[in-house]
Each structure stands twice: as structure tokens, then as C-alpha cells.
Amino acid sequence: MNAETKVLYDIRTEPAPVGGTIVSGLGGVLVGVVLLAVVWRHRQRAARTFAFLWILGWGGLSAFTVYGIASRHRDARGWLESRSVEVVEGEVDQLSPATSDQKGIETFRIGDRLFRIEDGQTKTPGLNRSSVRGGPIRSRATVRLTVHDGTILRVEELAPPPAGPSAS
Secondary structure, three states, X not given: OXXXXXXXXXXXXXXXXXXXXXXXXXXXXXXXXXXXXXXXXOOOHHHHHHHHHHHHHHHHHHHHHHHHHHHHHHHHHHHHHHOOOEEEEEEEEEEEOOOOOOOOXXXXXXXXXXXXXXXXXXXXXXXXXXXXXXXXXOOOXXXXXXXXXXXXXXXXXXXXXXXXXXXX
């Protein structure tokens, strides 16, 4: 890496994106606790059982999901370290930004390769932040992407080539 290279994204320095899953899991568990508090004095055992199952279900599903996301994130870090990656360099072309509702898909080309960033997704590891939400991809920027099966693991911005001497 030369002095003219700037790292814009590296999966090794990013935490696994589990925050939203944890918050929704805690929200579901909290709803279950409120439900349990409401039905606690009822004589119907089924209502209390349902509330307990609700709490266990939300907590267990959230924990399972967090573990899966963190595990895939760890695997992606391993891809970089084992060098089972591909490096693509060039100018970002045909950038089609995602929508600002965090549900969009951003696409762009480097040479003849098409890349896609699904904004905010956590199912697959790697870059999941589009340019609309402060992601590193910019139109006409010269970048080096490190990818594994279409997953962007590292983005480096390369300095533009020096201008040659003018032909006068």
C-alpha cells in the first residue's frame, strides 16, 4: 500500500452489525414482560405460559440471530486473512445510489464488473452502507475493492494518476 492510498472501509475494523437485532430482541422481550405482568394475577395458566413462551421465543430468536450475524462477520474477516479474496481496481462508473429509506440497493461498475450494496442488510457480511448513508463509494472515484463472492470486504481510495507533462 502506498502513501496515496486511503482505506475507506475495512471489515476488520468494523463491528458486526448486530445493534438493530439486539434492540428489536430487547423490545420483544419487554413486550413479553409487560404481557406477563398483565396476566400474572389471572387464574388462566395458559396466559402466563404464553407470556413466558413469548419472552423465551423473542430472546432465543434474537440471540440466535446475533450469533449468526457475528459468526458470518468473523468468517469474512478470515477470508481477508487467508487471502481467499479477489482485488478489483478502477474508476467507479454508472453509480446508481440507493434510496434514502434504507431499503434500497446501490449498484455501480468498475470496468465490466457490476457491484451491488444492499443498504442496511445484515444477512451477508461486508459493506452494507450505501453512499446515501455515508458509505465509501463515490461516482468517478478511483478505488481498489477487495471482494469475496461479490461481498465487499475492503474499500481503498487510490490517488488519481499524476498528470503527465503537457505536450507543448
